[in-house]
Amino acid sequence: MKKINKIIFVGLLAVLMGCNDAIDIRQPGRLDAANAFTNVEDLQLGLLGIYAQWDLTPEIALASNFCDEVSIGFDSGGQGLALYGFQLNPASAAGSNFWVRNFAFNNRASILIEAANSLSSEIDAADQAEFNNILAQAHFLRAYANHELLLYFSTDVRDDSTLAAPVIDFVPGLTFQPLRDTTGDLWAYINSDLDLASSLSNVQSDVTFISRDAITAFRARLAMERGDYPTAASLAQGLLNSYPIADRDQYQLMFLDADNTEIIMKLERTPNDPFDGQGATGSVNAGGWAGARFAFVDATLAGSPYFEMDRNVFNMLDPADIRFDVNVAPTSVISGDFDNDPDPVNNDILVIQKYPGSEGQPLMNDLKAFRSSEMLLILAESRAAMGNFSGAAELIQQLRTARFGSAQPLPVYNSMQEAFAGVLDERRVELVFEGHRYKDLKRIGVAAGRGIDRNMIDCLGQGNACTLSADDFRFTLPIPIVEINGNPAIGAEQNPGY
Structure with missing residues (x-):
């Protein structure tokens, strides 16, 4: 049974969104946090409302459309062509979505945290564990929002001196106009929230809500991005001891929402929830069904795919690999000689x-x-x-063996660049269409000798946007014009290239 229902969401969003989605909870005459949250039950509803704002579809859309996971579909009506053509500027939806959405996310979590802290002395002993866990999840969710701001707006997340996004750890008034804080400052904010989340969380695992294991998984990801590889390795190994890699059947069922063997945490989507709808097709202003990032109707040839799979991704998928079955619709039209096909648009449709x-x-x-x-x-x-390098190769072999269902050859890496390239290539296959590619290329694309690599036949008819180096300035998003218009001083801190 799905845990989050529409009635809860609608009731809570009326509380949280009755205020302008900026940061105006303290406007006179409006319902403020002190009155909206008076007990643990109110806080729990508030927490569910913050979950209602957590969405991965903008990341999926950016990684797929801007990078090299899709090609323009035969049923395209022009959706997403600018992003596919590497066109990013302060007026683009990408910058405004990731900036505005995550600051709203941060603000809502801060409202709940401030309300919870004001109630802390009034919590009964019987409610203390639930209260602590609500607060833990709120701190995690705030950290997640600021992590997105860090990844997408800092030019180098491993250089503390670079500019990131403003650190706003309180609920400000409407006239507040912050400047950008440094990457180091934003890391400190994120880690402070995660430290609190870790200290307060009392649920070890929960597939649909934040747990101690989800916090650990997030910390492993952050340590990798930060370049703290010993910590990343230790945290990741601990989770692998508790969450086995799915076998072929489990893997296929996982993407039908029928198996959770490998899942540490997921965002549930169910009919009549806030994400039940098509959303903005061809845009990072996504929302809605994740599959609507690629098709209008359904995931079949007749389902009006406006994006198809890039041929280079398809070429990396072996039909004996269960990832082929999960990602390539059986209704696809597959050309037997794609490189020489006179009409690849109609003879090679990879749904x-x-x-x-x-x-x-x-x-x-x-x-x-x-x-x-x-x-x-x-x-x-x-x-x-x-x-x-041999240890890295053994892990890639382990993953491939699980996906093929039979022992696979051991890769050989003779240098760090080869090993990074092998890992990046495997991430391209394993995590395709899940929102990782943009971040992966930004992190280790240069070290791996990898960049955006679309199939030439696919992309030459679409503005010749076929390749892009991983050190291109567009692997950092621009401060959006909507922010600059309301906060002119931050315009002088625009990211390079924009």
Whole structure:
């Protein structure tokens, strides 16, 4: 049974969104946090409202459309062509979505945290564990929002002196106009929230809500991004001891929302919830069903795919690999000689079915926030970074063996670049259409000798946007014009290239 229902969401969003989505909770005459949250039950509803704002579809759309996971579909009406053509500027939806959405996310979590702290002395002993766990989840969710701001707006998340986003750890008034804080400052904010989340959380595992294991998985990801590979390796290995890699049957069922073997935490999607709808097709202003990032109707040839799978991704998928079955719809039209095909647009139609739908709703599936295969790949990257190339190769072999269902050859990496390239290539296959590619290329694309690599036949007819180096300035998003218009001083802190 789905745990989050529409009635709870609607009731709570009326409380949280009655105020302008900026930061005006303290306007005179409006319902403020002190009156909106008076007990643990209110806080629990508030927490569910913050969960209602957590969405991975903008990341999925950016990683797929801007990078090299999709090609323009035969049923395209022009959706997403600018982003596919590497066109990013302060007026683009990408910058405004990631900036505005995550600051709203941060603000809502701060409202709940301030309300909870004001109630802390009034909590009964019987409610203390639930109260602590609510607060733990709120701190985690705030950290997640600021992590997105860090990744997408800092030019270098491993250089503390670079500019990131403003650190706003309180509920400000409408006239507040912050400047950008440094990457180091934002890391400190994120880690402070995660320290509090870790100290307060009292649930070890929960597939649909934040738990201690989800916090650990997030910390492993952050340590990898920060370049703290020993910590990333230790955290990832601990989770792999508890969450086995799915076998072939479990893997296929996982993407039908019927198996949780490998899932550390996921975002549930169910009919009549706030994400039950198509959303903004061809845009990072996504929302809605995850599969609607690629098709209008369903994940079949007849389902009006406006994006198809890039041929280079398809070429990396072996038909004996269960990831082929999960990602390539059986209704696809596959050219037997693609490189020489006179009409590849009509003779090679690779329909994406990573999100076929569930509960009777096509294109709607739960979003996998953290799973054990990602932890394995974090461990592999960590081993590569620490010079253990054979250890990294063994992990890639382990993952491939699970996906093929039979022993696979051991890769051979003779340098860090080769090992990073091997890990990045495996992430491209394992995590395709899950929102990782943009961040992966930004993090280790240069070290791996990898960048955006679209199939030439696919992309030459679409503005010749076929390749892009991983050190291109567009792997950092621009401060959006909507922020600059309301906060002019921050315009002088625009990211390079924009």
